Amino acid sequence: MTGGADVPLTVGIDVGGTNIRASVVDGEGEVLDTVTASTPRSARSLEDGLARVVRELCGRHPISGVGLAVAGFVDEDRATVRFAPHLPWEDAPVAQRLTDRLGLPVILEHDANAALWAEYRFGAAAGGRNVVLVAIGTGIGAALLTGGQLYRGSYGVAPELGHLQVVPNGRACPCGKRGCWERYCSGTALVDTALELLATDPQRSKVLARDALRDPGSLTGRRVAGAAQDGDPVAVEVMAEFARWLGLGLAFVSDLFDPDLIVVAGGVSSSAGLFLDEAREHYSASITGARHRRLARIRTAQLGEAAGMIGAAELARAALEVPQDAMPVSPGR
Numbered sequence: 001m002t003g004g005a006d007v008p009l010t011v012g013i014d015v016g017g018t019n020i021r022a023s024v025v026d027g028e029g030e031v032l033d034t035v036t037a038s039t040p041r042s043a044r045s046l047e048d049g050l051a052r053v054v055r056e057l058c059g060r061h062p063i064s065g066v067g068l069a070v071a072g073f074v075d076e077d078r079a080t081v082r083f084a085p086h087l088p089w090e091d092a093p094v095a096q097r098l099t100d101r102l103g104l105p106v107i108l109e110h111d112a113n114a115a116l117w118a119e120y121r122f123g124a125a126a127g128g129r130n131v132v133l134v135a136i137g138t139g140i141g142a143a144l145l146t147g148g149q150l151y152r153g154s155y156g157v158a159p160e161l162g163h164l165q166v167v168p169n170g171r172a173c174p175c176g177k178r179g180c181w182e183r184y185c186s187g188t189a190l191v192d193t194a195l196e197l198l199a200t201d202p203q204r205s206k207v208l209a210r211d212a213l214r215d216p217g218s219l220t221g222r223r224v225a226g227a228a229q230d231g232d233p234v235a236v237e238v239m240a241e242f243a244r245w246l247g248l249g250l251a252f253v254s255d256l257f258d259p260d261l262i263v264v265a266g267g268v269s270s271s272a273g274l275f276l277d278e279a280r281e282h283y284s285a286s287i288t289g290a291r292h293r294r295l296a297r298i299r300t301a302q303l304g305e306a307a308g309m310i311g312a313a314e315l316a317r318a319a320l321e322v323p324q325d326a327m328p329v330s331p332g333r
Ligand SMILES: [Zn+2]
Pocket: 162, 163, 173, 174, 175, 176, 177, 178, 180
């Protein structure tokens, strides 16, 4: 697709637990305008807030459609939010409610899927055929692209790679299970591993031990990565442990999907220089039959935090090209 006046502008919205960020995005994936607001607590006020930011952008640009990137389970019709742990929606027909208010077509997409679609169209996944994206932040968000199409599974929830169990009876996970991959390979895991190492020998890292003693909450993944950058021995060991789990997990995922490209996204990817080469070594050491197969390239994402918005806007634009009678939209109320 090429840009220009004939390509409609759409709005992509990242609906986070703390903030709503809405951007007007053109056909080249360029962000033209952005509005942010805090995320209201109730479903009705959230929908009011979303309608308000879209109307504000519609006042400045000719908008043809809206895409929402949602951290949660989105039905395969991309119109209903089944469950979102940080949002007040449960079995909510969000697309139809917003269409009723705005008079614009609205689609929903899982946030990692939206981010992968943006990277595929405009960023690090361009040219990939079968791509896995892992967005590593507080946990792991994951998305799959096969043959140039997002893979959503049979019921819209694939893939939950972050909750694959890698350690039987391992660290407890908020999902209710134990030993999930994201408990060992996330920003949260950097802190947990650091605290475990400090508990056995606090003297090894005066810097991190001081932080942890003064205020355990002050120790963040970013802080650990910064200390590793400065050569702190505990932080360096934490990053090595993280690299090992990233490589092992990606090998597991590759044994399942055999991708040609893996994109590492999310907040932790900004510290990729501290772990990615080592993760690649663990990856090729643990994948099945490494010497007899081509291995996926592993790259970092290019579009940063805007990826979800850009992808949602691009998916909304693609939906405009589908004949209206083929769209899964029920009659207005
Ligand atoms: Zn879990």
